[in-house]
Amino acid sequence: MMLETVAAVPGMVGGMLLHCKSLRRFEHSGGWIRALLEEAENERMHLMTFMEVSQPRWYERGLVMAVQGVFFNAYFLGYLISPKFAHRVVGYLEEEAIHSYTEFLKELDKGNIEDVPAPAIAIDYWRLPQNATLRDVVMVVRADEAHHRDVNHFASDIHYQGHELRELPAPVGYH
Template sequence: MSDNVALNAVRFARFCMDKATGYRHPSESDGNNPKLAEKSKMTESKWLVRMIFLESIAAVPGMVGGMLRHLHSLRRMKRDNGWVRTSRLFNRSTPTDSESQIETLLEEAFNERMHLLTFLKLYSPGLFMRTMILGAQGVFFNGFFVCYLISPRTCHRFVGYLEEEAVITYTRALADIDAGKLPLWKNLEAPDIAVAYWDMPEGHRKMKDLLLYVRADEAKHREVNHTLGNLDQKEDPNPFVSVFEDEAKPHPSKRLENAKPVGWTREEAL
């Protein structure tokens, strides 16, 4: 039941975001209707509006979850089984010792915020969009806060489904680039903030490369949250920072090797 609640909540959120950003995915029948074809046409600016709106919301769950688990650990006066330990993204440079204590869920929130800051270098939202984001964030933060207190498992499942929508969004944007529908992005260089954050190599610093990095991040967040949603929220350790005795078998990791889009089952994770 909780999985169905999470899925339907994401579908509702997707519907609201589509309306807010003016997004409509084109279909084959649009070719016979010029008005629908024009409405569903996604330009570079429309894609950036959608991505900025998406990332401004996607950065909330990790912050809320990390904060509540931190407070829970303080109340119980116990360690948190690695749930608030680092989960370095697979495509970041090797962390220093000081970075090794960055919390898993807060790192996810930080990563999403870096997506937002990157896209803001390419598009500056107007007052109307900023107001919409302010309202959406206020509602979402408080709603997610209450829901996480009630059922953390449902919330992690919700985020897993939300990240799946993000993967779909970036996949469609990449398809538009390949199809020549976004000519302004064909040779557009990624912002310096993105080059530094992902340590993008020479010759792979175009807009398409940037979207590939962002999509990979979202895919990893999807796997992590679906896996966390499969665990006992109070007792099970965080498998993404665990050391496994049987290294021959595939296990959850911080990288993309053995990635599972639907997450690891509890038996596999432990």
């Protein structure tokens, strides 16, 4: 749950900063604003789904707010200084998320975590079958994380090659 709280920040920050840049320069973003905001929304849905599963306590919610506040400001400054670095960091964070969800699947398969029915929010968002389980949710979330990894490494590569994101079309509409 904590990982998802942090993961929802970079897309929003990057999308917001690209939005402002687009307005200042009177130019299109090549779809990158939309792609990054879709990523933020998707990560938010991961969090909302796992909150349904785990029912966090008040102090966990407080910790989430503190971590998110620190990370938002740090990532905002980092993105202003180097979007290339910021996207690369997110790519690596997403790789860690993929690993974490793979371990989660192993624990589900071993029976160490109960494979409960998927929450309604997950069934609606990912258009899962009505009889979907937590394992099905973890599978689609892990696939989302792989997409976010690829998008952020791609964005970093664009900057590394001396281009701006708007010069290459963004991968939009994966969900």
